[in-house]
Amino acid sequence: MKIKFIGGAGTVTGSKTLIETKDKRILIDCGLFQGLKALRELNWDPLPILPSTIDCVLLTHGHLDHCGWLPRLVAQGFTGKIYCTAPTKSIANLVLLDSAKIQEEEANRANEEQYSKHTQAEPLYTITQAEAVSSFFKVVPPNKPIVIEDDITAVFENAGHIIGACSITVTVEGKTLVFSGDIGRDNDVLMFPPTKPTMADYVFLESTYGNKLHPNLDVKEELETLINNAIDQNGTVIIPGFAVERAQSIMFLLWQLKTEGRIPNIPYILDTPMGASALHVFLENLQWHKLSVDDCHEMSKMFSIVSEFEQTMRIIDDPQPKVVIAASGMVTGGRVLSYFEHYIGLENTTVIFVGYQAEGTRGRKLIEKAKEIKIYGNYYNVKAQIFQVEGLSAHGDQKDLLNWLSALKNVPKCVYLVHGENLPADELRIKIQNQYHFKCNVAMMGNEIEI
Template structure:
């Protein structure tokens, strides 16, 4: 059996792991590379195998860095089944169509305003190509063993992180392989704790926060302080939010603060059409999260939910203090860029970052203290206050990741640390070896192993 790391190795984006066994090829996740240009260029490169020779895709969850390359895979000849949970299919549909729409719009804008380095800017894929992925999804239920192919079985287990997210246990050639996907937190606001694996010969574990512990701070108090301080200065709060799950978590916390009378009665705006649609997915999948139907309904009433871009422009022009929650979470695209064009240069603006910021993204640059950022070919001076609330991340921290291994009844032959930058992954490797004595390895992009 061969395992090839063709994405999500040495980086937190572009997750793709290829398994070859007895003539069958399985791809675990099919993510988009984001952030550094050197990584984004991989999106335009062919896979090391022809997509038409891949038989199945197993999807851990619907975030762009795990599903966002599917339209390219299908456009290049993949015709197999894409196995995932029902909420993951619904989230992936939103994410892929939104991604395609943004890429088409940005290519058109670059051509119209002549800021592309290419003679003609092209989208990585179109809405039509994204739509071609949708009929290939095959829904499976968690905890139920599914025969993927002859002598290959898969079980999906709840991973927390976002709605529908699962780890995947694959049984083939008398070996058990466990792919963590992204592991959620044991104490997440909305999601249930991740299910721990009990047996694994080989384990592929994400390491996003492999060298960090989330601070033990009161995130509601942090939100309250930043909002009230900004409103006193008659400023605007902008929260770049991942449209899936983080947006809903922040909405929930803001709703709680408002009910408790701890934040003022000003406009609270959700300007991510995809985030609004995810609320419907929450209502349709009540068993996947902690909110009640009434919570979802009452929480939504507090927010002005924006769908049309004309509404965005009117909100931008309105000088009154407000709190805006807009995608994307790493400030790589989406409506948040339009708000930044107007507000990032104002001292009374506060930007609150609430999730992991990958290398090369605008979000990471802001956290690193950038004096200016580039948006649609133009540079904007950063005068806004940039704050980070680490306690709102949807990823488990170092202790959560180590704890996820605590129920194993056997000693794995090797744990491969993926979906993390090299330093966090290596620190997690050391911690796991110290705690359990398990053999760990940090693969590089393009590495292939035989087991």
Template sequence: MKIKFIGGSGTVTGSKTLIESKGVRILVDCGLFQGLKALREINWEPLPILPSTIDYVLLTHGHLDHCGWLPRLVAQGFAGKIYCTSPTKAVAQLVLLDSAKIQEEEADKANKEQYSKYEKAEPLYTVVQAENVLPFFKVIQPNLSIVVANDITAVFSIAGHIIGACSITLSLEGKTLIFSGDIGRDDDVLMFPPTKPLIADYIFLESTYGNRLHPDLDVKKELESYINSTIEQNGTVIIPGFAVERAQSIMYLLWKLKTEGRIPNIPYILDTPMGASVLDVFLENMQWHKLSANDCHEMFKMFRIVSEFDQTMRIIEDPQPKVIIAASGMVTGGRVLSYFEKYIGIKKTTVIIVGYQAEGTRGRKLLDGADEIKIYGKYYPVKAKITQIEGLSAHGDQEDLVNWLSALKNNPKCIYLVHGENLPAEELRIKIKDKYGFKCTVPFMGSEIEI
């Protein structure tokens, strides 16, 4: 059996792991690279194998860095099945269509304003190409063993993180391989704790926060403080939000603060068309999260949900204090860029970063203290207050990741640390080795192993 690390090694984006066994090829996740230009450019390159030779894709969840390359895969010949849970299918459809729409819009804008270095800017894929992916999805139930092919079986187990997210246990050639996907937190606001593996020969574990512990702080109190201090100055609060799950977590916390009378009665805006649709996914999949139907409805009523861009422009020009949640979470695209064009240069603006910021993204640059950021070919001075609430991350921290391994009844032959930058992965490797004595390694992107 061969395992090839096509993406998501040494980086938190572009997750793709290929398994070859007795003539069957399975791709676990098919993510888009984000952040550093050198990584983004890989999105335009062909896979090291022909997509038409891949038989199955197993999707851990619907975030762009795990499903965002599927339109390219299908356009280049993939004709197999894409296995995932029902919420993951719904989220992935929204994410892919939104991604395609943004890419088409940004290519058009680059061509009109002539800031592309290419003669003609092209989207990585179109809305039509994203739509072409949808017939390939095949929904499976969690915790049930399914026959993928021949003697290969798979079980999807709840991973927390976002709605529908799962780890995947593959049984083949008498061996058990577990692909963690992204592991959520044991004490997440909305999601249930991740299921711990019991038996595994080989584990492919994410390491996003492999070198960090989430601070033990009251995130509601932090939100309350930032919002009240900004509104007192007649400023605007902008929260770049991942449209799936983080946006809903922030909405929930803001709703609780408002019902407790701890934040003022001002406009609270969710400006992400996809985020609005994800609210429907929550209502249609109540068993996948902690909220009641009544909580969902009451929470939604607090927010003005924006879908059309002309509404966005009216909100931007409205001088009254407000709180805005807008995608994308790493400030790589989407509506949040339009808000930044207006507000990032205003001192009384507060930007609250709430999720992981990959290397090379605007979000990471802001956290690193950038004096200016580039948006649509122009530079804007950063005068807004940039803050971070680490306790709102959807990823488990080092302690959560190490604890996820605590129920194992055997010693795995090897744990491969993926989906993390090199330093966090290396520190997690040492931590796991010191605690359990398990063999751990950090594979290079493009490397291949034989089992």
């Protein structure tokens, strides 16, 4: 049996891991590369194997870096099933349609304004191609073994992180392979703690924050201070929000702060159509998170939820102080770019980042104090105040990742670290070896191992 690291190795995006037996091929996740141009260009490359030869996909969760290449996979001949939980199916459908819409819009804009380096800019995939993926989803219940192919079984178990996210234990050829997906935090605002694996011959563990500990700070207090300071300056607060789970977490915390009288009565705006749709997924899947029906309804009342782009432009033109949550979370696309075009050059603007910023994204550049950023072919001076609230990350930190391994009753033959940049992954490797004495390697893109 061979395992091939097609994506999500040496980087935090593009997750794709292939299991190849003598007669079956199973792909774990099928994500989009984001960030550095060299990585984004990989999205246009064919897979090292024909999609038509892949028997099925096991999908850990619905974030773009785990599911965003599925339309290409289907368009290039994949005909198998995509196994996932019910919330993941709902979220992935939203994410893929949103991604396709943004790509079509940006390609059209590049052609109209002629800032593309290509003769004719084209989207990576279209809305029609994204819609075609939905019929391939096969919903599975959590915590129950599912027969995937012949003697191959899989168990999906809660990983925290976002609604529906799971780690997947695959039993194949008598071996137990555990794929972590993205591991959430043990003390997340909305998600339950991740379920820890108890047996594994091989573990494939994410390492996004492999070298970091989230600060032990009161995130509500941080948000309260940043928002009040911004309003005192008569400024606007922009929170680039991942539309799934982080947006809902921020809404929940801001609702609590406003209910407690700790932030002022100004407009609070959710400008991400996908984020609004994700609220319905929360209401339909109450067993997957900590919010009650009343919580969902009450916190939603506090926000003006924007659907049409004309509303976005009216909000941008309104000079009064406000708090805006707008996607995308890494500022790689979406409505937040329109806000940045207008507000990033104003000294009384406050930008609050609340999640991981991949290498090469505008978000990473801003938290690393870039003086200018490029949006739609134009450069904008950065005069806004930039902050990062690390305590709101949906990813577990080094301590959480080490804790996730703590329930193993056996010594795995090897732990492979994926979904992390090289330095964080290597620091986590050292920690795992020192704490557990497990053999541990950092996976490299394109590498193949035999087990």
